Structure formats: structure tokens, C-alpha cells
């Protein structure tokens with residue numbers, strides 16, 4: 123069965139795909155987005171379980187930055203209650219870094235004395251303003267030249283693993299400095315959307331439909347149609363039928379290995395296949411806890427560097443009590459400290475995370491706390507789509523087939539996570555606008 127012709131077909135309704143579809147339909151391109159799951163938002167969405175709102179990935183959604191700009195541009199409503207600033211637990215004490223000079227203040231709190239804090243800070247400043255360190259050594263190897271203080275190392279193990287994905291003992295030293303250049307200092311902002319994370323994407327979907335765009339959920343792309351090295355459409359399964367959609371451009375926000383499967387390996391060149399097969403996905407682990415009393419009294423939560431697994435927690439019910447059943451509180455715990463480069467035992471990781479939670483919050487049992495969900499995020503539903511430095515570019519070797527998402531990068535510099543997915547979608551839309559006008563099939 124063949125559908126109408128579209129200017130663009132977007133595969134995947136996560137942050138990257140939804141941004142692309144919203145910007146395209148707003149600019150007048152005839153757009154269809156197909157999502158294989160029953161809901162939109164991918165790894166930045168939410169669902170309900172036992173009366174609790176459970177995130178499918180991201181804990182805090184940034185309403186500032188590029189996502190906020192996209193909502194403004196297309197006239198969609200984004201209702202996020204900011205839950206900042208985050209606190210940081212260093213040497214067993216909770217501490218709220220100032221808004222400006224966060225890293226310097228956190229360093230000072232972790233250092234044994236002022237001389238150590240100054241030594242590390244100077245090295246960082248030099249790396250940022252003069253010459254970043256070599257990619258030949260890891261970030262930890264670089265930092266150990268200035269300190270052996272585990273609390274300082276923990277700043278990067280805890281805080282930065284959450285933000286950029288990957289461990290400082292495995293990330294090339296240079297990668298961290300490059301990221302700070304692209305992103306600015308460690309972002310610990312963000313908030314909770316009213317109605318759960320899914321509301322963000324439903325709001326964007328409304329604007330897509332209002333502009334004549336089409337969104338299908340429960341509609342997995344089966345195949346990207348490639349003719350003579352050019353993408354010309356997608357075959358989608360909907361209501362048990364295979365539907366062929368012709369389009370001038372195909373944007374895939376599915377992970378690059380999935381996109382290759384959809385288009386067929388033999389349509390790509392060998393170098394590209396090697397790049398994509400070399401990508402390492404970053405695993406995250408989460409435990410969502412319900413309790414009769416709040417486990418932590420701040421909505422924005424806490425970053426923890428020194429614990430073996432626990433790296434961050436947030437408390438959405440401090441902002442929206444309806445994220446939990448009446449009378450209950452929810453605390454979301456994240457571990458981003460498992461190596462993506464070595465085999466890991468998922469059950470053991472979750473056990474370690476729960477052990478850390480109980481150690482960090484000894485009142486766990488007294489507060490009537492119980493695990494609502496314990497999840498690992500890896501494989502085709504990872505924490506981050508690519509370990510830092512392993513992202514591929516937006517244009518694929520197949521003409522008119524683009525990738526967007528968190529496994530994709532801007533050649534001018536990578537932005538990680540959901541912000542990266544939104545950023546790459548914006549880049550691709552700029553490229554499409556430069557190349558084709560709406561209706562120019």
C-alpha cells in the first residue's frame with residue numbers, strides 16, 4: 123500500500139525526532155513522523171506505574187537552552203518547573219555550590235587545603251583557556267598529575283558521568299575540555315514538566331498536527347528505501363499493513379546501527395559501517411523509590427561523587443505531589459558509574475545501586491521506602507547513544523538520509539544527551555532548508 127508523498131519522513135519520536143518534525147512542519151514542509159512505540163518522547167518521556175510517574179530516561183528536562191528555543195519558535199507550550207540548583211555531597215556533607223563559579227567552589231570543598239584547590243583549578247583554567255591536554259591520556263591520568271585526592275576525582279566520576287556519559291578513567295582528557303567549550307560549565311539545571319515528561323512531547327505533537335504534519339505511533343519503520351544511493355522513502359508497518367511512504371528526505375532519530383539495519387548494510391560504505399559499529403553506548407541504571415516520608419527534602423536533588431554507584435538523585439514530589447500516589451513521595455536515583463567499555467552484570471549493578479541508596483539514606487526503612495522500578499538502560503535504549511568522541515555526523519553516506527539524536531554530533535563540537543538530540547535536529551533542519559523548499563519534490 124502506498125501513501126501520499128511527503129517532503130520529509132522522520133523515523134522515531136524521541137527528543138531528536140520530535141524537534142525535527144516540529145521545526146519542519148512549522149516551516150511548511152509536508153512531514154510525517156513514525157514512532158514504533160505507543161508513546162512519544164523516547165528516552166525523555168514518562169509513563170505511569172502503580173500511581174507513580176516513571177521516567178523513560180531523562181530525570182530533569184531543561185526548559186532553557188535549545189529545547190526552550192524550539193518550543194518558542196513553533197509556539198508550543200512548555201510547562202517545566204525548574205528544580206535548581208542541585209546540591210553536591212562531598213566528604214559526607216551536602217553543599218550547594220554558588221550559581222557562578224560552581225566548579226571552583228566544588229573543588230574547594232573537596233580539596234584537603236587551599237593549595238591543592240588552587241593547583242587543580244589553575245591546571246583546569248590553563249587547559250580551557252590555553253591548550254587542552256592530549257587525547258592520548260585519560261582524564262583521570264591527567265588529573266592525577268595534580269592530585270591524588272579521591273574526593274576531587276569523585277567530582278568527575280559523579281557529576282560529569284551524569285552529564286557527559288562515560289567514566290573519567292576511560293574518557294580521553296581532551297574530550298572533557300572540548301565538551302566544556304561546547305556546553306559551558308557543568309549544567310545541573312532542569313526541572314519537572316507538569317503532567318510528567320510525556321506532556322512535553324504531546325505539546326510539541328499538537329503543534330505538528332496543527333501545521334498539517336502527521337504523527338503515527340505504534341508504527342515501526344521496517345525499511346528505508348534506497349535507490350541508487352539516494353533515500354527515497356520508508357516502509358512502515360501500521361495496523362498490520364506495510365505502507366510505503368515516498369519522501370524527498372528521510373531523517374532517522376533511531377540509533378545509527380538501527381538506521382543501518384533499516385537501510386541495509388550493503389548500501390553504506392565500509393568506513394561508515396566501521397565508525398558506527400565502533401560506537402559504544404553508555405549504560406545508566408535507575409531505581410525509583412516510593413516512600414511515606416521524603417528521603418531528601420529538596421526537589422533539585424543531589425549529585426554524589428564518592429559512592430561506588432549512586433551518582434545522582436532527584437525528588438519530583440517536592441515540586442509535583444502528583445508524581446506519586448496521594449500521601450507518597452518519589453525519589454529517583456541514577457547510577458552513571460558503570461563502565462561502558464567492559465562487560466557488566468546488570469543485576470549486580472542494580473544491587474550495588476540499592477546498597478548505595480540505603481547507605482546514603484539510613485532512614486530508608488523507617489520512611490517506609492520501597493523500590494517501585496529498577497531499570498537498566500543499555501543496548502538499543504541506552505543512557506547515552508554514544509560514548510563521548512564516538513558520535514557520527516548528521517549526514518549519512520546515503521544522499522538525503524540524515525541521522526539526528528544523541529549518537530550524532532555537530533562537526534563544530536559535540537553536545538551530549540537530550541540537548542544533543544535537539545541540537546542535531548536543528549542542524550539537520552537548517553541543512554534541509556538550505557537545500558530544498560517545501561513541496562520541492
Ligand SMILES: Cc1cc2nc3c(=O)[nH]c(=O)nc-3n(C[C@H](O)[C@H](O)[C@H](O)COP(=O)(O)OP(=O)(O)OC[C@H]3O[C@@H](n4cnc5c(N)ncnc54)[C@H](O)[C@@H]3O)c2cc1C
Pocket residue numbers: 133134135136137138139156157158159163164165166178179180181182284341342343344375376377380406407408456499503504505506507526527528529538539540541542543
Ligand atoms: C536514565 C537516563 C537519564 C538520562 N539523563 C539525562 C540528562 O540528565 N540530561 C540529558 O541531556 N540526557 C539524559 N539522558 C539521555 C537522553 O535521554 C537521551 O540523550 C535523549 O533522550 C535521546 O533522544 P533521541 O531522540 O536521540 O533518542 P530516543 O529518545 O531514543 O528516540 C529514538 C526513538 O526512535 C524510536 N525508534 C527506534 N527504532 C524505530 C523504528 N524502526 N521505527 C520507528 N521508531 C523507532 C524509539 O522508539 C525512540 O522513541 C538520560 C538517559 C537515561 C536513560
